[in-house]
Amino acid sequence: MSYWKEFTKGLIKENPNLVGLLGMCPTLAVTTQAVNGIGMGLATTFVLLGSNIVISLLRNVIPKSVKLPCYIVIIAGFVTLISFLLHGYVPDLYDALGTFLNLITVNCIILGRAEMFACKNKVIPSALDGLGMGLGFTLALFLMGSVREIMGSGSWMGIEISFMHPVSVFVMSAGGFFVLGCIIALVNKIAGKKPPQKIGCAGCPNASVCKSVKGGNEE
Amino acid sequence: MKSIFIIMLSAVFVDNFVLSKFMGICPFLGVSKKLSSSLGMGAAVIFVMVCATAITYPIYWGLLEPNSLEYLNTVAFILVIALFVQLVEIVMKKMMPPLYKSLGVYLPLITTNCAVLGVTLLNIDNEYTFVESLFNALFAGVGFSLALILFAGVRSKLETADIPATFKGIPSTLIAASIVSLSFMAFSGLIK
Numbered sequence: 504m505s506y507w508k509e510f511t512k513g514l515i516k517e518n519p520n521l522v523g524l525l526g527m528c529p530t531l532a533v534t535t536q537a538v539n540g541i542g543m544g545l546a547t548t549f550v551l552l553g554s555n556i557v558i559s560l561l562r563n564v565i566p567k568s569v570k571l572p573c574y575i576v577i578i579a580g581f582v583t584l585i586s587f588l589l590h591g592y593v594p595d596l597y598d599a600l601g602t603f604l605n606l607i608t609v610n611c612i613i614l615g616r617a618e619m620f621a622c623k624n625k626v627i628p629s630a631l632d633g634l635g636m637g638l639g640f641t642l643a644l645f646l647m648g649s650v651r652e653i654m655g656s657g658s659w660m661g662i663e664i665s666f667m668h669p670v671s672v673f674v675m676s677a678g679g680f681f682v683l684g685c686i687i688a689l690v691n692k693i694a695g696k697k698p699p700q701k702i703g704c705a706g707c708p709n710a711s712v713c714k715s716v717k718g719g720n721e722e
Numbered sequence: 723m724k725s726i727f728i729i730m731l732s733a734v735f736v737d738n739f740v741l742s743k744f745m746g747i748c749p750f751l752g753v754s755k756k757l758s759s760s761l762g763m764g765a766a767v768i769f770v771m772v773c774a775t776a777i778t779y780p781i782y783w784g785l786l787e788p789n790s791l792e793y794l795n796t797v798a799f800i801l802v803i804a805l806f807v808q809l810v811e812i813v814m815k816k817m818m819p820p821l822y823k824s825l826g827v828y829l830p831l832i833t834t835n836c837a838v839l840g841v842t843l844l845n846i847d848n849e850y851t852f853v854e855s856l857f858n859a860l861f862a863g864v865g866f867s868l869a870l871i872l873f874a875g876v877r878s879k880l881e882t883a884d885i886p887a888t889f890k891g892i893p894s895t896l897i898a899a900s901i902v903s904l905s906f907m908a909f910s911g912l913i914k
Contacts, residue, residue, distance in 0.1 A: 532744035677904040684896030
């Protein structure tokens, strides 16, 4: 039962993207089409699952003082793997994601889960946690991508919607910020809680430093 | 000379890293509350971007490319950047305490900033020469700082505005960012 909970918490209740406000860069950059959103989400899920399993297995081996470089190398390894796979099997998606595929390495969701969960828990819960968080991220990206594609290009998953008049600003950068802001506001409204005042830093390995920066987050 | 001028225009205004390429959103939203911290973060990012490019460029073209190990670029670059940032922090702390006091605190934040890794990867993708890469990194950093500094001003106004409860905090910040980004779209005709 508790395994089930580890899996489902990432989907909605602790959605890393819309509730945790982590991993904003890919959320804004690749979601001009719903399909790209799903692709990016699944690629991130793969990396998150792999890195969570490996970091959890090595949690007693990695010395505390060098854990950040170790995590980054493990994550970068999985990123290289997935970019090979996508390049080979789904070249269209590979081209659409571009540099952002490599930038999964510095996605704070992955480092955050490594820091907050995988380094303290056994392998199976860590794997489920990674899978749940990854799918939650995919869900958020799919939602973003759908809204932007329907509003901006008048189509959904590549299918034309005849009655929609496309408003191209939604697929441009300004539309990305706008749609994400509205979706987060909507999530707050539905959840009925106080909106987050600051960007999610809890999982970031740099959070302690960030706090000490004057004018930074935790002021 | 002409190509460097185009790189400058493109990196600062047209393809601004934060507002049109969406790299480095976390520090953009996190550290842009005050003008002073925006300036500090911006200066640190410019410094690290230029140095990271100066190091990763020879590594890629001198070490990875001749041995056909191009696929290792992400792993190699992020390691080099992490090591470099750590090194700078230690050296700065020892040799230049006043500078460390004003800039040092921002350095660790940069390791996981995707704009820094992004600029090194893009320099390779675009096949810039060494000098062009350095200028691209410099002006990408300048563009990042410009966005941060402009946005710090917008945010100070936003603090006092009366906005609906659900939009308070991050949602309103994102929508303000969208308007700033809209104004940067006006530059898009500068370069064909």
